[in-house]
Amino acid sequence: MRRAAAIPRPAEQRDTGLDDAELRERLAYTWGRRPGIIGWLSTVDHKEIGRRYIITAFVFLALGGLLAAIIRLQLARPESHVVGPDLYNQIFTTHGSNMMFLFAVPVMQAFSLYLVPLMVGTRNIAFGRLGAYSYWMFLAGGVFLWVSFILDIGPDVGWFAYVPLSGPQYGIGKRPDVWAQMITFTEVASMAAAVQTIVTVFKHRAPGMKLTEMPLFVWAMLVTAFMIIFAMPAVMVASTSLILDRLVGTHFFNPAEGGSALLFQHLFWFFGHPEVYIIFIPGTGMVSAIIETFARRPVFGHIAVIISLVATGMLAFGLWVHHMFATGLPEIGASFFTIMSMTIAIPSGLQMFCWLVTLFTGTPVIRTPLLFVFGFFFIFVLGGMTGIMVASIPIDLQVHDTFFVVAHFHYVLIGGAVFPLIGATYYWFPKITGRMMNERLGVWNFWLAFIGFNVAFFPMHILGILGMPRRVYTYQHDVGWDGLNLTSSIGAFILATSFGLFFFNMWRSARGGAPAGRNPWGAGTLEWLAESPPLPHNFDHIPVVTHATPLWAERESLPIVSGISVNRREIVVTTLIEARPEVRESSPDSSIWPLIAAIATTIAFIASIFSPWAVVWGGALIGVALIGWFWPKTIREDLE
């Protein structure tokens, strides 16, 4: 909070007539955070929040990976006793929930928070305080799940928590409530970040950056944000109804009183299938960004890729029933979802062809990020092929809920999102830290990940065909799955080594990597115009954009916007389609209230799995925090 900024104020200082050094210093002061621990807790800078988000999500990746290692240790041999069934069920549920809700979606949104404002040429993300709130909620949800797990209250009903197993009668104790409420935490966080991305992309683009000429990564994040806003409410309805069934005895999912166990599945998968694309589409955005830079030419068919992203985003909402083919649906209904699931191969194919043409007509420079893109091609395309197989009802009736499906979605998610993500980390690490990641370790990292992944997950296709159901804590010797499981476990440990190497490389490079400079890869998009790491205000001058790859189009220097205030946080708002400048607007100052509001929300959420009254008094608590958050401050703009 900046009391000093209230009236009476010194004359407005604008960025005209200041020399570069002074301008930079003043802007950095205006946009920087206040010193001390309170300053650290109250920052609303998208870069700091984005960085915390990324680091936290990687911590959850490592923790989830440890659980995966335990799973593979347990399944390496038949009838093994590394862990018992009770702990195993908690482990695989926490692994799945953690990877989906605490790693994959948040890490993508974290990159969005960090990069989108830089790529569209603005100084902060829209609603910066909401970003801080989003991060604290995400952190609280993650800590909630993991503390519960350590306390032996980890959810044990699978990451899709089907009723009646997770319902009041069979979901014993508070374990399923932990799952359901963890969802609420992370969905609040995701929705908040999605709203920020959409508004930033629509209204805060640098003047001249037409919607159609936006970087493809930004487009991917925009589509993802819209999908989050449409998909997440469904799962919040599902998880909240589940808590109501369990806590106050409603009958949403109770067939004996007119509810339906299948209703839960529909609600869950109406979210759950788009969720896969919420994770995958940002991955394609990263692939587009990396290919563009390393092929040294703009992505072929920019508009076609945009159309394919939007089409994928829409079709993703028409696929959910293909998770439910074995529930006994009528043929016509089920067949519709086969057609939709097959159709989504077309936009995905379109993107793939555009990338290949880009690489073919460009002059690729092969570095670690591009290696991971090649890994993405190999793995994701295979996952897409098995995706077409499970879209077919007859084949799905055999392989549904088996290790074939486990293989399929790891190919799609690790291939489609994690490989691009690691590539993207190598790619943007210099921007975020100012230092390059080690290339040699990067190559090792890639090959270990690539080999380890395929050795770990390819045999699972065959295990599924050989009849191994998923979510079994052990298996018997006489069904013939021993060898393939052992192979898979060996692969899993190679994969784990590659992640160890990845984290080690990050840690070492962050301390002693080669200094990067502004644009180490010679890339064309705006984030490479900023310092590495960017100063608090991102750009000394807001650029004016004339081309989709502005840094390539303008060799010497970009045209700039001038007349922006330097002693208060001011940004340029532009029109939706053409990005013509509309008004100058203030951007929120640092505030501790998002943290306080997040603490209040956390208390209300956790208490409400024990007593429905927590919603009442917790609501009041949140209300108080929000009053503090939105307490009117006299801003010059409001007086005008």
Added chain:
Amino acid sequence: MIRRMAWMFLLSGALAGCRDWQSAANHAGAEAERIWSLTLLFTIVLGLIWLAVMIAVVLVIRRRRAAPVSAHDALIDDAGHRRNSQIVGSLLAATAITVAILTVLSFITQRPLFAGRASTAGIRLIGHQWWWEVRYDGATPAEMFTTANELHIPVGTRIRLSLESNDVIHSFWVPSLAGKQDLIPGHNNSIELLAQRPGVYRGQCAEFCGLQHAHMGLLVIAEAPDAFEKWQAAQRAAAQTPQDGDPAKGAGVFVSKPCALCHTIRGTSAGGTFGPDLTHLGSRAYIGADVLPLTPGSLAAWIADPHSVKPGVNMPPVQLQGDELNAVTAYLIGLK
């Protein structure tokens, strides 16, 4: 991928010393056969497409190029744009056509699965945490009987199996015979089976159902119609009452000890319904929902402490004297 898959199949067979009685590839049912053909077809077509994409990627990597141009120049020089658009366009059309053909093939294959050709549901399968109750209906009560974890069907006859659940969602899946179908509380599901050759096929619950989901196996025994009739006749009969020796003593132990509170043995006073019907336990191949093969040793071990093989199972460990345990085991094994 095909070659790799074939190789992996060989490898897995070699490693397993293999008894692939739970494999979708080892099909013995009409449905499973159709699905397996479709699976192979999809694998080949999609594998070839994947291979083509990989070749393209390799070509991209290995293409000889002139020295890298500056990205700035690349912006201006886009000579092949029209040709490239045509390439992408035709690849896209090829994708759409392939996908459409695969969809139609899938629809053709699924027709019989939805056709509902078997007239009556003569057998009810009821899922419990963590075992299967199997009920054979009959025209008169005397023809009905209940068994557990073992489903006998006649070869060459289309059987409709009605699927019910007693608690949570389970899923019936015997890969060699057909695809899976869920057992959902409050829903009436069913599945049709047509075994083409006699044999023993293993199945397993395929929907996560709690603590012992991993140990919820089921054997399907497809046999010639006359053998099936003989089996049915034997199952309909009440349990024989042993006259002397260990079995007779065991019968007494069974009804006086906790066993009778949960298990039924028709023809005795044991009438509990919490656990599986044991009237003809001795005729089954496995115990504990396919956890242990039925031998005197394993049965005695199971009665003494079922939790060491199936932790969390609803059956409590029963403390019996050594001779009581032997007697009960002998009695149960004798219930052919």
Added chain:
Amino acid sequence: MLRPQRPVPTLIAIAASLLTLAACKREVRDIHPDPVGAETPITTAMVPFSPGGAPSVTARTKKGEDYEKNAYQLAQGKTLFTKMNCNGCHSHGGGGMGPALTDDKWIYGDSIENIVATIREGRPNGMPSFRGKITDDQIWQIAAYVRSMGGKVLSAAAPSRNDSMSNLPSESRRGSDFEQHGGPTPKKD
């Protein structure tokens, strides 16, 4: 984040954390019960007066306290209550041929130890003895569940509603003043 992934130390770490945090017993699942026959000894007093003026004592047992607070034991008790056909006489706790279990009137004492003794030994006028029929742990589970029927256990651990029709609120929503009358009511003065 910077830790390389090694499963064994983590297993140890998780096990250690579980041990240190063993105080949180509400969710622990002891899925390996003692065999039928082994009995936890208890001392119970059935009436609130005793000869000689010394206070009558029902000794509290640790097992009783643990079971009343543990969600898993309570849920198992609920299942067994149905499967052992307790509803036949006690009718979901409301009472029928046997006394109600949801009210505050207890002929043979209301502590979990008293209830265990009642189930174990059986009582005149119809209550059978379950000694040797079910395991001792199962008796404790049922007894703990019986306590929950009158809202006498930790509500965070008590069972929620069943997936069936019922005219009673779930055990987790019954306050300790919950009463549902029916069946023969003991006259106690």
